[in-house]
Amino acid sequence: xxxxxxxxxxxxxxxxxxxxxxxxxSNSASDYFIxxxxxSGKGPQFIIDIRSNMDKRQGQRVTVxxxxxxxxxxxxxxxTQPGDSAVYFCADPGGLAAGGTSYGKLTFxxxxxxxxxx
Amino acid sequence: NAGVxxxxxxxxxxxxxxxxxxxxxxxxxxxxxxxxxxxxxxxRLIHYSVGAGITDQGEVPNGYxxxxxxxxxxxxxxxxxxxxxxxxxxxxxxxxxxxxxxxGPGTRLTVx
Numbered sequence: 001x002x003x004x005x006x007x008x009x010x011x012x013x014x015x016x017x018x019x020x021x022x023x024x025x026s027n028s029a030s031d032y033f034i035x036x037x038x039x040s041g042k043g044p045q046f047i048i049d050i051r052s053n054m055d056k057r058q059g060q061r062v063t064v065x066x067x068x069x070x071x072x073x074x075x076x077x078x079x080t081q082p083g084d085s086a087v088y089f090c091a092d093p094g095g096l097a098a099g100g101t102s103y104g105k106l107t108f109x110x111x112x113x114x115x116x117x118x
Numbered sequence: 119n120a121g122v123x124x125x126x127x128x129x130x131x132x133x134x135x136x137x138x139x140x141x142x143x144x145x146x147x148x149x150x151x152x153x154x155x156x157x158x159x160x161x162r163l164i165h166y167s168v169g170a171g172i173t174d175q176g177e178v179p180n181g182y183x184x185x186x187x188x189x190x191x192x193x194x195x196x197x198x199x200x201x202x203x204x205x206x207x208x209x210x211x212x213x214x215x216x217x218x219x220x221x222g223p224g225t226r227l228t229v230x
Contacts, residue, residue: 009158032217043122043208043221044161089160093217105151105176106219108160 010113019077021112023090026071034106035064035075036089044089047075080116087111119144122222124209130228131199139194139225141209148214150192151176152184154205155224161208167192199229 013019025033031052036044048059050066050073057064063076077084091106125140143150148169153161153176163176167186181203183195192211196203206226210219 034217041224043210043224045221046218049218105163105166106161106217107177108153108162110158110160 009110010115012115012117013080015080015082015116015118017080019080019084019114021075021088021114023073023075023109024071025073025092027092028071030092032093033064033066033073034091034093036091038087038089038111040086082116082118085114085116087113121145122209122211122220124222124225126225127223128226130230131196132230133200135199136195136197137199139207139227141192141194141222142190143211143220144190145211145220146189147211147220148189149212150186151210151219152182152192152194153208153210154178155208156205164194201229203227204229
């Protein structure tokens, strides 16, 4: 079946380094992806999203890259801080046509645990 | 705005007991969803609703019921709890025609 998956379950970095979290997807019709951050004991929190008509999108200290050819996206965090330690998920609303909506349904990957050491 | 609120934060049940997990949002969001998160796994969709009076099943609906009588509230009912339903439950909401969901703080449920 269709799935959204992550290459590495854990990632450890030093404070100040850049972090790269990867995500692979299998549904070639997927056209919208969302990255969530989940801190311990809390619900997921929206970080950034990207649509398939874009290859790159930048936010505050975060950049998401989308490679539709190999069905891969990545989340880059610049100057990683201890407060960035969390589980990061990529999520897919399910391969809808551009302008469509998931109607409240998201498929989540397993997650990558990011640990930032001071 | 309080955002998405969930009660209780923790609950312990015995097998066969019933209970309702409460979820409310004050952002006037049409879409609401329930997910469960098991250790080392991502979130899986249980049920979702696109508006008051409209609900549908997600990926793992068995053992759960939902209703949506108002825009604000979306309770999740366990009619006969089973140990396999031990999990953390998250409620989420979003605006019409958007996919950015806002999540509540979660309810940690243990079924003995």
